[in-house]
Amino acid sequence: MKTYHFLLLLSLIAVVSCTEDFGKTTVTYERATAIYGDLESFRNQALFTASREIIDPGKIFIGDRYLLIGEEGEGIHVFDNANPENPTNLGFIQIFGNREYFLDGNDLYAESVYDMVKIDLTNIRQPQLINRVTDVFAQPQFNDQGEAIIGFNYGSVTEEYDVNDPDLQWLGQGNETFFFDFNNQLIPKSAVPTSFAGNSSDGIGTVNRIASHEGFVYVISRSELSIFDGAGAFDLLAKRNISWDMETVYPLENKLFIGTRNSMEVFDITNPTSPEREGTYFHETSCDPVLPINASTAYVTLRTGDFSECPGDTNELLVLDVSSAWNTAEIQSFEMASPYGMSLIGNRLYVGEGANGLAIFDASDNRNLSLIERDRAVEAYDIIPHPSRADIIFIAGPTGFSQYRIDEAEEFFLISNVAF
Amino acid sequence: MRTRLFIAVVGLVLIYSKASAQNQATGQVVIDYADGSLFQGTIISADQNTMQIRLTTGDTISMQLSMIKKMVNSGDHLMKRRGKFHYRSGYFGLVSVAVGGSSTDASAQFDAMAGYRLTERITLGFGIAADIHDLTIGNSWSTFNYNPIYGYGRYYLNNSNWRLFADTKLGYAFANDTDFSEEHTGGMYFQPGFGFHIATKGKFKPLISLSSLMLHTKGTSTDFWSGPTPITHNFNVWLSRVVFKIAIEFK
Numbered sequence: 001m002k003t004y005h006f007l008l009l010l011s012l013i014a015v016v017s018c019t020e021d022f023g024k025t026t027v028t029y030e031r032a033t034a035i036y037g038d039l040e041s042f043r044n045q046a047l048f049t050a051s052r053e054i055i056d057p058g059k060i061f062i063g064d065r066y067l068l069i070g071e072e073g074e075g076i077h078v079f080d081n082a083n084p085e086n087p088t089n090l091g092f093i094q095i096f097g098n099r100e101y102f103l104d105g106n107d108l109y110a111e112s113v114y115d116m117v118k119i120d121l122t123n124i125r126q127p128q129l130i131n132r133v134t135d136v137f138a139q140p141q142f143n144d145q146g147e148a149i150i151g152f153n154y155g156s157v158t159e160e161y162d163v164n165d166p167d168l169q170w171l172g173q174g175n176e177t178f179f180f181d182f183n184n185q186l187i188p189k190s191a192v193p194t195s196f197a198g199n200s201s202d203g204i205g206t207v208n209r210i211a212s213h214e215g216f217v218y219v220i221s222r223s224e225l226s227i228f229d230g231a232g233a234f235d236l237l238a239k240r241n242i243s244w245d246m247e248t249v250y251p252l253e254n255k256l257f258i259g260t261r262n263s264m265e266v267f268d269i270t271n272p273t274s275p276e277r278e279g280t281y282f283h284e285t286s287c288d289p290v291l292p293i294n295a296s297t298a299y300v301t302l303r304t305g306d307f308s309e310c311p312g313d314t315n316e317l318l319v320l321d322v323s324s325a326w327n328t329a330e331i332q333s334f335e336m337a338s339p340y341g342m343s344l345i346g347n348r349l350y351v352g353e354g355a356n357g358l359a360i361f362d363a364s365d366n367r368n369l370s371l372i373e374r375d376r377a378v379e380a381y382d383i384i385p386h387p388s389r390a391d392i393i394f395i396a397g398p399t400g401f402s403q404y405r406i407d408e409a410e411e412f413f414l415i416s417n418v419a420f
Numbered sequence: 421m422r423t424r425l426f427i428a429v430v431g432l433v434l435i436y437s438k439a440s441a442q443n444q445a446t447g448q449v450v451i452d453y454a455d456g457s458l459f460q461g462t463i464i465s466a467d468q469n470t471m472q473i474r475l476t477t478g479d480t481i482s483m484q485l486s487m488i489k490k491m492v493n494s495g496d497h498l499m500k501r502r503g504k505f506h507y508r509s510g511y512f513g514l515v516s517v518a519v520g521g522s523s524t525d526a527s528a529q530f531d532a533m534a535g536y537r538l539t540e541r542i543t544l545g546f547g548i549a550a551d552i553h554d555l556t557i558g559n560s561w562s563t564f565n566y567n568p569i570y571g572y573g574r575y576y577l578n579n580s581n582w583r584l585f586a587d588t589k590l591g592y593a594f595a596n597d598t599d600f601s602e603e604h605t606g607g608m609y610f611q612p613g614f615g616f617h618i619a620t621k622g623k624f625k626p627l628i629s630l631s632s633l634m635l636h637t638k639g640t641s642t643d644f645w646s647g648p649t650p651i652t653h654n655f656n657v658w659l660s661r662v663v664f665k666i667a668i669e670f671k
Contacts, residue, residue, distance in 0.1 A: 019522045019660065020523055021525070021555070021657050021660050022658050023655065023657025024656050025653045025654065025656070025657070026653070026654040027651060027652070028652045029649060029651040030649035163657050168558035168559075172559025172560060
């Protein structure tokens, strides 16, 4: 073979041996950056401090006299609502990292990053810590300075990579966006964009991750159910990995209703520390508060939206027959705009649809709802009745927490607003 | 009788074309004889029953026309042993299938091509292909389809039974699909390689080759599954794949 033929062949073999794509990729993602802090100092901070401005409102509790409004990651604002027309800010309960809490009588149950705390609010100006169960949800992770991860900052990042950069694999495994499985174990931020009702002294809201029932406290993270001794020393009794993408918990009689992103699951809690799955009703992936009405009927709202935490195109209110947990069946479905929380007040079902207003259903027959009206003047994310006054209703909206008086014609009249 | 007459006419035409074209190759024939022998030479004369041929060895023989099974113009053929040959000239078609990929991604290619043998060593053509290429960026995995349209050149490095050749394609690959989470553009397309063209007795000649496929593409892909929030890639890459191709070329 001639020399130039040989060289040509050699160069072709060299070309053919290149088996890797090359180029650049510009990657855009939400990066989770760990925040470190002195965990012990946070755990030992003063429990009650002076009132402060509401910056990032979270969960709301409505009592006969007091209103509690969560401050995301910080604690709980305390309002005296003796006069609903003029609620007064009394002070602030500091619970580091808190998002979710639940009030049962004078007992406040709250999560605090890794921990669960029980606080006695008999004297609301002097709350007393009953017990702190540490490291319930995850074992703290520390940096070289001995500081623990106490949260994450999330921010959109755009970076350019070589397509063969090994860091892309690292990124693609969710390590920058999710930081291992760590954040998955903690109580996540609520999918409701503004404040929402936890419970009242009269009832339980539909978007809780903590619920107290017959002396036991149930807490759900994304995948684990933690069960505490609420009536006693507040010890952790059990942890169960029962589902995935859990969002809401609602106890009723001897059942625990769990709302996940694609199902409503029913557990038998006859043995409170050992829930047994009775049935699962699967639905489109969505954010879905569950409101059981009685042992045979439950309402579920399914909410999705582009670029939301619940992507998809399903927005519905479902009426479900749960009399047989083995065979949960759909009775009715209503197309909605963006359903968040809901509340049954008398024979009316109120469904907050955020920027799309408030939908009101006739629930005289709670298995045969009919839409009465949609009030787009009220921007409502959650609705909860006053525990002792039938003429007052609370509505959580994007700009504040409002109290309305309802007249006999079911017209709403704004009487006060705690601005956010 | 009719066959013999035809062979005689062909022989005379070949003699004439040799004289007129003064082309050494013209007039050269390959004769497949009834006893299985194969002769290559130049036709000197012919009548209704016999043909005189000067073989490439220098000998002159006389053949019975009735014993000639097949006679072809070897000026168009590059004859090999046992009657196998390569074509030296003329138009051709080609279809092929190729599979391969990179260290992480798979590729497949289906080709249809038409061409012309410009000289004994150089072949030119043009074609269209249907390409399927996986593309993995980080943990984002996509499958892209393209339709390259290209010009083609092939150069033979020898005249063996298995002719070694170097070839290349150069053209533009058109993107032809998108789905909801990804999109891509077409781009320049280049595919140098080498292989073997295998002589046969018939019109269909197989080729095997190894080539480096280079295709420029840009686009976006979104990874929804790596974490709680999607990861979006805006990529600008050259796909660089090695593909093994099996082809059939026909006259």
